[in-house]
Amino acid sequence: MPAAPVPTRAEIFVADTDTVERPQEDAALVPTVRDEEGNLSPEFVETVDAAIEADDTDRLKALTEDLHEADLADLIEALHPTDQSKLVRLLGRDFDFVALTELDDAMRVRILDELPPEAVAEGMRELNSDDAAHILEDLDEPDKDAILERMSFVERLQLQRVLDYPEESAGRRMQTDFIAVPPFWTVGQTIDYLREAEELPEEFYQIFVVDPGFRLQGTLPLDALLRSKRPQKISEIMRGSPYLVAATDDQEEVAHLFERYNLVSAAVTDDSERLVGVIHVDDIVDVIQEEVEEDIKRMAGIGDEEVSDSILATVRSRFTWLLVNLATAVLASLVIGLFDATIQQMVALAVLMPIVASMGGNAGTQTMTVAVRALATRDIDIFNARRIISRETIVGFLNGMLFAVVIGVIASVWFGSIGLGGVIAAAMVVNMVAAGLFGILIPLTLNKIGVDPAIASGVFVTTVTDVVGFFAFLSFAAWWFGLA
């Protein structure tokens, strides 16, 4: 009877039990945890709540022992803040710290602050280096050191090495345990090694072939190993690994690599090209999510805000963007101020002017969003940039013409003045063209000078469309009706 196989993370909650008869039961447990929509079921949360209130440790352990780390994390998020760290304390050694890596940063830090450093150090013992680093990185130095001090020398050293890599680098995302064999081994030797080995990584999709200096010689996907005969030399069936990741590479670059070439895992090497770790696709899936979320939030001016942030943190994170917006709004008002005499003589202008600005703002945002996304997904480059710029301008002009007619008619009828209709129509065309042109040029320029277009484009674009919109409309009117 061989040792029970180490589970892949995909199936860890089944294998937590280290037996093969359990799965069916465990599978049966899932529906009670989540409803059809895949949301956590209120019944389950209430049961856990009750167990926590009653300090019923045994019940709590029974309820959570078979939970996947992700379900445990969702459970914690569903609990009342005060119960969250209590749950961790009650479960003690039975709490799976991996769950903490699935929480919002703010929530994770709050929970960790309420736990004794010993407990944290103890709980991090079984974690992969990347998960451990993820848990420590957001803590302030004193807390971090307090925990590190309580870890064994070796663990601390390993962790330190990962933490030494810059945040958002491949080194932070990689796992430091992997399987490496010498090229002169045979398929048989390798398979036997895997059968006998005590400690194997939780998950692995390829085996790395290294020289005595741990420099990567090649890679060996598991299926290739399974398809080859035992006497076969590893060196004869290993593949070159064209997709080398440096530990210092930015995680977004690595994500692009995984997406483009559909990788499942990739070797990570240090400056001296020694193999130091492996990055798995499931970590990359998280990176992809993070990076896009970051872009969306930056476009809306909410920084890296999270649902669990405190009120004050939220106020602060939004204040800056609103302040910038106030400045641009005041600028637009100054433009209007230039024409106060004109408006005095024809109040209809005050009534109509927001329309031109608002349409320009929306058209500009449309173009800008296309541009920002295309830059992020590398869909826009020197090969098609010129084509896209002219396309956006033409689109702006065409939509401008269409809406010029619509609003022209509306205004003429509303105020019984064809002249007014013509004025707003002309202003509409001008502002829509400006929206298309600047909507694409601003992000491209920001990107060129190394500013994240997602974070800054919006302000500039709407400022342009406001100013151009108000100025065009009011000046055309002043000129056409010969007003002051």
Add this chain to the structure above:
Amino acid sequence: MPAAPVPTRAEIFVADTDTVERPQEDAALVPTVRDEEGNLSPEFVETVDAAIEADDTDRLKALTEDLHEADLADLIEALHPTDQSKLVRLLGRDFDFVALTELDDAMRVRILDELPPEAVAEGMRELNSDDAAHILEDLDEPDKDAILERMSFVERLQLQRVLDYPEESAGRRMQTDFIAVPPFWTVGQTIDYLREAEELPEEFYQIFVVDPGFRLQGTLPLDALLRSKRPQKISEIMRGSPYLVAATDDQEEVAHLFERYNLVSAAVTDDSERLVGVIHVDDIVDVIQEEVEEDIKRMAGIGDEEVSDSILATVRSRFTWLLVNLATAVLASLVIGLFDATIQQMVALAVLMPIVASMGGNAGTQTMTVAVRALATRDIDIFNARRIISRETIVGFLNGMLFAVVIGVIASVWFGSIGLGGVIAAAMVVNMVAAGLFGILIPLTLNKIGVDPAIASGVFVTTVTDVVGFFAFLSFAAWWFGLA
């Protein structure tokens, strides 16, 4: 000497050559294709361009034979539209149709239209069912049928079955070739089977255990197979598979499953719970990208627009949203119209009024974006909704107070009227609270009634903030200064 191992997709361009000595060369080929930033190098594109102009088929084949499908796709995107289908024609049988699946829909359809159906049918022969379906699904019926007619009966049948599943369903994303063994086999039998088998899937990370009726009995990760002794029975080491995907499941649901449990591949079953296919994480990575892109674009009102869309397609896709925005802008103007007499008596109001509306619009968009994303990532649920609603309202109030002071001072000084400063300050608070409250309530409500909050929230929120902003400011002013 065993057959060269079938490559994983991650390394397909290395393995294209079916030898093990080539990798180094091929790896060396990559840098000439892409620069350090990972962008396609202009030199490479020009070389290809030249070869196409010169109808130099041999040169073209030499340049592209070792390209990964993703690189080939990027190359196509970098070419002049007329050269794109010419490249495919020139390469003939040597063109890897998988590359087409990596292109924008519009571009793919255009290229396919210019190719003879025979060529397409021929080129799709080697494709996985999901890729083949992906290529056909956007074509109009006649073209689709013309191609299907030219495929072998079996191929057509297989493909039809995939195409019968709804778009964006797991059935469309799954691959129909997978490895399934009976539970009574031993590890040895299975490994021998893998060694002898002629046709194995391009990539596989687990083996499925099925009964004679092809109902799924369990799954077997490759590493588990490698860790077990040859005499071991499969039934003794197989895992339960708690993450069953139904072929009719929505791809977004499947993506959530993969993300939450860090899956690498999952079995897909039909209504009678028979195993019909397998979904791999690399396909899910694409789904995640698509779904988020969709949300971003919907928030900006640009539908499922792509960079390669034609001018007219773009104008059309943006017109609707702009029309909706025009309606809301006119609505806001009507509100202003109610106060034309007031504005006549105090033009300063016309100058200041856009500020209140603009600030509300931005604050509302901030809140709305948080809500829409939280709904998409399942970070907001019945457990924290109430907390978030009150938080957003309070945040709106606090930022409202802060900016009330700022703008109040500015307005008082600018127009030398403390009264006017007080009026705009009061309006600011009211509108910012409204922005927070409706910014969260509107997406939550839309989500509840089954409307995608990403697509519709924006309009409603900005309409509210415009109307409330103008009305509050102008009515407060009329009342305070006792104007008509």
